[in-house]
Amino acid sequence: xxxxxxxxxxxxxxxxSATDREDSNGxxxxxxxxxxxxxPGNSEDRRREFESNLQKSGLELETEDKKESENGKxxxxxxxxxxxxxxxxxxxxxxxxxxKENDVPCTxxxxxxxxxxxxxxxEKVMHPDPDYFTAPFRKDRQELYxxxxxxxxxxxxxxxxxxxxxxxxxxxxxxxxxxKFGIKRLLSNGTYTAAYPLHDxxxxxxxxxxxCDNERYTLYMEWARFLRFFKxxxxxxxxxxxxxxxxxxxxxxxxxxxxxxxxxxxxLFCFLYGLFTMDANMSSxxxxxxxxxxxxxxxxxxxxxxxxxxxxxxxRPSEYxxxxxxxxxxxFAIFMGIWVTLFLEFWKRRQARLKYEWDLVDFEEEQQQLxxxxxxxxxxxxxxxxxxxxxxxPYLPLTSKAVRFCISGTxxxxxxxxxxxSMIAVILYRLSVYAAFASIxxxxxxxxxxxxxxxxxxATSVTASCLNFVIIMILNFLYERIAVWITDMEIPRTHxxxxxxxxxxxxxxxxxxxxxxxxxxxxxxxxxxxxPGNYTYMFSHWRNEECDPAGCLIxxxxxxxxxxxxxxxxxxxxxxxxxxxWNWWGRQRARCNPENLYSRWExxxxxxxxGHLGLFYEYLEMVIQFGxxxxxxxSFPLAPLLALMNNILEIRVDSWKLTTQFxxxxxxxxxxxxxxxxxxxxxxxxxxxxxAFIVAFTSDMIPRLVYYYAYSPNANSPMSGYINxxxxxxxxxxxxxxxxxxxxxxxxxxxxYRYPPDHELQYSHTMQFWHILAAKMxxxxxxxHVVFIVKFFVAWMIPDVPADVTARxxxxxxxxxxxxxxYELNKLKxxxxxxxxxxxxxxxxxxxxxxxxxxxxx
Numbered sequence: 001x002x003x004x005x006x007x008x009x010x011x012x013x014x015x016x017s018a019t020d021r022e023d024s025n026g027x028x029x030x031x032x033x034x035x036x037x038x039x040p041g042n043s044e045d046r047r048r049e050f051e052s053n054l055q056k057s058g059l060e061l062e063t064e065d066k067k068e069s070e071n072g073k074x075x076x077x078x079x080x081x082x083x084x085x086x087x088x089x090x091x092x093x094x095x096x097x098x099x100k101e102n103d104v105p106c107t108x109x110x111x112x113x114x115x116x117x118x119x120x121x122x123e124k125v126m127h128p129d130p131d132y133f134t135a136p137f138r139k140d141r142q143e144l145y146x147x148x149x150x151x152x153x154x155x156x157x158x159x160x161x162x163x164x165x166x167x168x169x170x171x172x173x174x175x176x177x178x179x180k181f182g183i184k185r186l187l188s189n190g191t192y193t194a195a196y197p198l199h200d201x202x203x204x205x206x207x208x209x210x211x212c213d214n215e216r217y218t219l220y221m222e223w224a225r226f227l228r229f230f231k232x233x234x235x236x237x238x239x240x241x242x243x244x245x246x247x248x249x250x251x252x253x254x255x256x257x258x259x260x261x262x263x264x265x266x267x268l269f270c271f272l273y274g275l276f277t278m279d280a281n282m283s284s285x286x287x288x289x290x291x292x293x294x295x296x297x298x299x300x301x302x303x304x305x306x307x308x309x310x311x312x313x314x315x316r317p318s319e320y321x322x323x324x325x326x327x328x329x330x331x332f333a334i335f336m337g338i339w340v341t342l343f344l345e346f347w348k349r350r351q352a353r354l355k356y357e358w359d360l361v362d363f364e365e366e367q368q369q370l371x372x373x374x375x376x377x378x379x380x381x382x383x384x385x386x387x388x389x390x391x392x393x394p395y396l397p398l399t400s401k402a403v404r405f406c407i408s409g410t411x412x413x414x415x416x417x418x419x420x421x422s423m424i425a426v427i428l429y430r431l432s433v434y435a436a437f438a439s440i441x442x443x444x445x446x447x448x449x450x451x452x453x454x455x456x457x458x459a460t461s462v463t464a465s466c467l468n469f470v471i472i473m474i475l476n477f478l479y480e481r482i483a484v485w486i487t488d489m490e491i492p493r494t495h496x497x498x499x500x501x502x503x504x505x506x507x508x509x510x511x512x513x514x515x516x517x518x519x520x521x522x523x524x525x526x527x528x529x530x531x532p533g534n535y536t537y538m539f540s541h542w543r544n545e546e547c548d549p550a551g552c553l554i555x556x557x558x559x560x561x562x563x564x565x566x567x568x569x570x571x572x573x574x575x576x577x578x579x580x581x582w583n584w585w586g587r588q589r590a591r592c593n594p595e596n597l598y599s600r601w602e603x604x605x606x607x608x609x610x611g612h613l614g615l616f617y618e619y620l621e622m623v624i625q626f627g628x629x630x631x632x633x634x635s636f637p638l639a640p641l642l643a644l645m646n647n648i649l650e651i652r653v654d655s656w657k658l659t660t661q662f663x664x665x666x667x668x669x670x671x672x673x674x675x676x677x678x679x680x681x682x683x684x685x686x687x688x689x690x691x692a693f694i695v696a697f698t699s700d701m702i703p704r705l706v707y708y709y710a711y712s713p714n715a716n717s718p719m720s721g722y723i724n725x726x727x728x729x730x731x732x733x734x735x736x737x738x739x740x741x742x743x744x745x746x747x748x749x750x751x752x753y754r755y756p757p758d759h760e761l762q763y764s765h766t767m768q769f770w771h772i773l774a775a776k777m778x779x780x781x782x783x784x785h786v787v788f789i790v791k792f793f794v795a796w797m798i799p800d801v802p803a804d805v806t807a808r809x810x811x812x813x814x815x816x817x818x819x820x821x822x823y824e825l826n827k828l829k830x831x832x833x834x835x836x837x838x839x840x841x842x843x844x845x846x847x848x849x850x851x852x853x854x855x856x857x858x
């Protein structure tokens with residue numbers, strides 16, 4: 001136990017043996033079991049042989065008796081990796097280590113760095129280690145590397161990755177004639193309940209050991225507190241403590257948040273433009289004018305129960321609609337199409353820089369990601385010879401695989417259909433309650449003062465959006481379990497394959513779940529209504545919804561705001577509060593009990609687990625948000641601002657829960673954000689199309705422009721008369737289903753471009769309708785082509801790898817080759833001087849000299 005604080009001397013990974021503690025929220029690679037129920041007969045043998053083989057591999061084991069544990073029932077096995085084990089497996093894993101200090105001067109790309117000093121962290125926190133040229137470790141060349149201190153030569157993340165590599169490959173017995181191995185199998189069959197690396201200290205105080213680096217404490221003080229929200233992230237320290245995979249996630253999230261700042265500023269200016277020009281909007285002026293909008297009688301919005309209404313009752317919504325439906329909307333839609341490209345291209349450059357700085361240039365997918373899953377080996381009873389290893393290994397027959405894929409596809413299709421059915425249910429809710437809201441607001445005196453602000457249309461839209469959000473969250477909660485179940489049923493071969501399949505299922509479902517209602521309002525609502533006397537009905541019963549006379553854009557904005565903001569608020573509450581509640585009792589014991597009664601490994605055991613899908617859900621949350629701010633941003637310029645504020649909080653919430661509420665995850669490497677990069681690229685292309693259609697078909701911009709240039713009779717005020725021009729006339733005596741309150745009304749107006757009742761082509765579309773449709777299609781084609789051309793040009797202009805990074809990579813390869821060749825040459829010289837010559841040594845010496853000269857020439 002005296003070894004606990006000496007992080008620099010040992011690598012510690014705890015394995016809690018099977019206990020009577022039932023913990024369904026266990027850590028990574030944990031499987032809970034109950035000692036009161038009978039364990040498998042050979043679990044003790046498996047445990048004994050496994051630990052014996054670990055010791056044979058060079059690891060040191062230290063077992064804590066269960067009487068020493070806080071509950072008196074749990075054994076803890078602490079694992080330490082001595083220097084010989086570390087250097088042996090560092091060579092096996094091809095880990096790069098320092099070979100020479102980096103002599104390439106740093107280039108400062110940002111000219112305003114001096115102004116950013118308030119946002120900087122101390123240099124010791126940002127760059128805990130000097131910058132070195134590195135080379136793959138070789139055990140027989142130890143004197144070649146900059147080994148100043150064996151206890152700190154390998155970083156904590158490298159040390160626990162080496163130990164975990166041994167754990168995943170250590171055999172523990174033979175079953176059915178095949179050698180069984182790996183801690184994951186032992187966790188899945190209940191031999192052990194948990195395996196995890198220990199944190200190096202408490203997060204709220206430094207360790208008493210003077211040799212401890214207290215990296216967890218530093219991360220908490222400098223990174224995981226909300227009061228540090230304006231500071232940059234210590235990415236090198238995150239990578240050193242948690243590994244590259246977690247480091248690359250926070251690097252991406254931070255870069256995404258930085259890029260959102262530009263989009264948020266431009267979106268805010270577009271919103272302010274709409275706010276300041278609201279009073280000059282001729283359309284809302286005419287709607288609000290008692291002499292114009294007050295005299296226009298509109299046709300009922302529903303059958304029987306709805307009455308005729310005056311246009312000026314929608315005065316306020318028409319004014320608010322101008323906030324988002326103005327000329328700036330078009331500019332912002334085009335800007336965001338280019339912004340997405342800039343974000344993705346500059347992220348590639350940032351990623352390339354991290355790959356170099358974190359020694360991932362020649363990185364290949366880690367073997368444990370490509371290793372057979374224990375579940376695959378357990379469930380696949382048939383075997384065939386591997387053409388590469390020439391060994392028999394389990395495989396899934398093609399027929400079984402096809403059946404499983406059919407069941408999986410059918411399940412996904414069923415749940416997608418369920419989303420569409422729920423959306424139809426919300427549409428029916430809209431159609432059913434509108435008349436009720438209209439009646440309530442008309443007959444309730446207390447609502448009269450706000451009747452101009454809270455119209456039946458707005459009340460219906462807001463309540464339907466809230467209902468839709470609740471349904472989205474319920475379906476999302478259920479489908480997460482279903483997606484994991486059907487992915488398990490498919491029995492993916494490797495962990496990488498498992499994660500990729502689950503990613504596609506979850507993204508497809510959440511794409512439909514979160515965006516379907518927005519697609520409906522943007523592209524379907526009010527488009528297939530028909531006209532009075534010949535309305536289109538859903539299921540031959542409910543009349544299709546109409547848009548407000550000011551357009552459907554304000555409803556799309558409402559829908560987007562409620563779903564996007566609601567998801568972000570709920571997500572942060574769930575991420576921050578749920579782990580805190582689970583750990584509350586454990587944290588109280590950790591603070592109140594002395595160390596000898598509540599040891600560090602027990603404190604870590606009582607924390608929440610950061611599962612193998614922990615980062616998956618974080619990426620998924622951010623990618624869904626990315627869709628909100630790109631696919632529908634033309635309807636809500638403030639969406640990037642909401643996303644920016646959420647992400648500032650998200651970074652601190654994620655860092656806080658990882659540092660304080662979760663066990664330390666096993667470090668793993670990653671050189672990119674993986675399949676999410678392709679998903680983001682696909683959404684970037686789709687966003688250009690959706691925003692072009694929103695501007696053309698959801699907003700009123702194109703009809704206004706057509707009226708302005710082709711149909712306006714007033715040259716001095718081209719937009720005057722637009723509202724009257726955009727409303728067609730209907731004779732109320734032609735209603736097939738007449739409203740209850742007819743009154744003395746002969747004609748009513750409705751939103752469309754159709755001939756009046758006395759015309760020979762009555763109720764047919766006018767030429768202006770076809771001109772507007774042609775203008776909309778032309779606009780979509782032109783906007784898409786312009787934005788795509790600019791996107792591809794920008795992508796072509798920006799290289800994926802910065803020039804200075806390319807130079808550093810070449811310099812490092814040159815220096816590494818030179819040092820290695822000189823080392824080989826000196827070794828040969830020593831052998832010659834010692835008289836240990838052998839046949840062919842002279843030729844080898846000449847060849848080595850030639851390699852050195854060639855390296856210098858290159």
